[in-house]
Amino acid sequence: MTTTIITTMTMLDDFLVRAGLAGVGTALAAAPLGCFVVWRRMAYFGDATAHAALLGVALSLAFQGPIILGVLATALIMAFLVMGLSGRGLAEDTLLGVLAHAALAFGLVSVSFLSGVRVDLMGYLFGDILAVSKTDLAIIWTGAAVVIGLMLWRWQRLLTTTLNPDLAQASGISARVEQLVLTVALALTVAVAIKAVGALLIGALLVIPPAAARPLARTPEAMAILTACVGVLSTLGGLGLAFELDTPTGPTIVCTATGLFVVGAVFGRFGRTG
Amino acid sequence: MRLITATDLTLQQAGKTVMRNVNMHIDRGEIVTLVGPNGSGKSTLVKGLIGALTPQSGQVERLRGLRIGYVPQSLHMDGLLPLPVRRFLCLPHRHGADAIARALDEAGVPDLGNTQMRALSGGQFQRVLLARALLMGPDILILDEATQGLDQPGAAAFYRQIADVRSQLGCAVLMVSHDLHVVMAASDRVLCLNGHVCCEGTPDVVQDAPEYRALFGSGTQGAFAIYRHDHDHDHHHDHDHA
Numbered sequence A: 001m002t003t004t005i006i007t008t009m010t011m012l013d014d015f016l017v018r019a020g021l022a023g024v025g026t027a028l029a030a031a032p033l034g035c036f037v038v039w040r041r042m043a044y045f046g047d048a049t050a051h052a053a054l055l056g057v058a059l060s061l062a063f064q065g066p067i068i069l070g071v072l073a074t075a076l077i078m079a080f081l082v083m084g085l086s087g088r089g090l091a092e093d094t095l096l097g098v099l100a101h102a103a104l105a106f107g108l109v110s111v112s113f114l115s116g117v118r119v120d121l122m123g124y125l126f127g128d129i130l131a132v133s134k135t136d137l138a139i140i141w142t143g144a145a146v147v148i149g150l151m152l153w154r155w156q157r158l159l160t161t162t163l164n165p166d167l168a169q170a171s172g173i174s175a176r177v178e179q180l181v182l183t184v185a186l187a188l189t190v191a192v193a194i195k196a197v198g199a200l201l202i203g204a205l206l207v208i209p210p211a212a213a214r215p216l217a218r219t220p221e222a223m224a225i226l227t228a229c230v231g232v233l234s235t236l237g238g239l240g241l242a243f244e245l246d247t248p249t250g251p252t253i254v255c256t257a258t259g260l261f262v263v264g265a266v267f268g269r270f271g272r273t274g
Numbered sequence B: 001m002r003l004i005t006a007t008d009l010t011l012q013q014a015g016k017t018v019m020r021n022v023n024m025h026i027d028r029g030e031i032v033t034l035v036g037p038n039g040s041g042k043s044t045l046v047k048g049l050i051g052a053l054t055p056q057s058g059q060v061e062r063l064r065g066l067r068i069g070y071v072p073q074s075l076h077m078d079g080l081l082p083l084p085v086r087r088f089l090c091l092p093h094r095h096g097a098d099a100i101a102r103a104l105d106e107a108g109v110p111d112l113g114n115t116q117m118r119a120l121s122g123g124q125f126q127r128v129l130l131a132r133a134l135l136m137g138p139d140i141l142i143l144d145e146a147t148q149g150l151d152q153p154g155a156a157a158f159y160r161q162i163a164d165v166r167s168q169l170g171c172a173v174l175m176v177s178h179d180l181h182v183v184m185a186a187s188d189r190v191l192c193l194n195g196h197v198c199c200e201g202t203p204d205v206v207q208d209a210p211e212y213r214a215l216f217g218s219g220t221q222g223a224f225a226i227y228r229h230d231h232d233h234d235h236h237h238d239h240d241h242a
Helices: A002-011 A015-039 A043-062 A067-085 A092-113 A121-126 A134-163 A165-170 A175-193 A202-216 A220-245 A249-273 B042-050 B097-106 B122-135 B152-169 B180-186 B203-208 B210-216 B221-225
Strands: B002-013 B016-027 B031-035 B057-062 B068-071 B140-144 B172-177 B189-193 B197-201
Touching (some): A015 A043, A015 A134, A015 A175, A043 A067, A043 A092, A043 A121, A043 A175, A043 A202, A067 A092, A067 A175, A134 A175, A165 B042, A165 B068, A175 A202, A202 A220, A220 A249, B002 B042, B031 B042, B068 B122, B097 B122, B122 B152, B152 B172, B197 B210, B203 B210
Parallel strands (some): B031 B189
Antiparallel strands (some): B002 B016, B189 B197
């Protein structure tokens, strides 16, 4: 027992093991949520929320608070802003385009104001999974556990609302509450994923694995599980490739996921015609 | 016993008042039909009654624990969500295989359990929606233009199915329609809508009401008799199995 614990603790001293664990945690959190992002056509919503995270980083550094809280807060504020402003004249994609890019731009500008602090901007934009600390790991896995728990708890209701809000309402399910659940889960996932893939590529991690899994799945549950597999495979594979080829890890993870998306599309086509 | 009561209900959609000062109720076992031209606020009223829309003023009271079997106007299935019929029927409440088979049978589509939702034809889709509504063991079935996209014989067969189901379950039915001649004859009460309740009463009364004539003309009168519901005969209708 004690030896196992000791071995585990020593394993955690290896930065590659920590990186792998961080990637797996992130992928698992992103999987069920990513499915809903795809099913509900929320891809740009995910982007806007993720880009707002950078502003959160700047604010946390300015006020010397924990980064995770700043990211969580700005991601939540952005998500509620989108929810509040949608359906008020502007087309949804235009509104999200404005907010997503504005959040990114304001984030970049506010980081530049932080003259006193040395900020690894690239690390927050593209992730810095190789620099994950044990504390980061604890945050990532706690966040992932909360997101997955939330998704499991509300799964049936979320699916019903996704199908049709009125159908849900007739069964006594509040579409607004479920939307809220997804929004909170999204903000949490962004906060968890910023270390692994960075603010710019969180959207990719949300959308590409479910898109890869879609052609191979026959039920929502199968799709969520397949998405998790694709996500884990992408992060671990991408990590290995980045180490081998000496490329930036975040983008390499996304490239690997895209490769799996192509494989899924090809196999899905064979499965349908064959 | 009152299942749903609306009092001075005014509803807004997208910032515009669509329904004004509606007073209506549905009793246990009743068939009530809402008719009205396109844009007259029928679907809005239904959304208000099921609680999907918060009233701007007035109120809606639903019986405590009221089970609503809701069949929406249409469900957009775009193929992003993989969903076999069997799984769809278990949303939001899971049911056993037996109950699912029975509901599919009652709705007239016994063989579709493993078909993907997006592969269903229009008629099959509405019947699967009906099967889902039946699984709730509903006190009231609410059908919002449930025959949209079906041809006349298809719609007639669907409504006969509803009548069948209702005579077995004894549940109330609230229907929304603009194809009046298919629906009206089977109703206990008809409410004619155009931004408010223009007139209401039994089908015969509404049919002759000047407000109804003003909205719909009298062109459909001759067709009323065709589908008038008859409780004494057997139903031999064919379903559209693909």
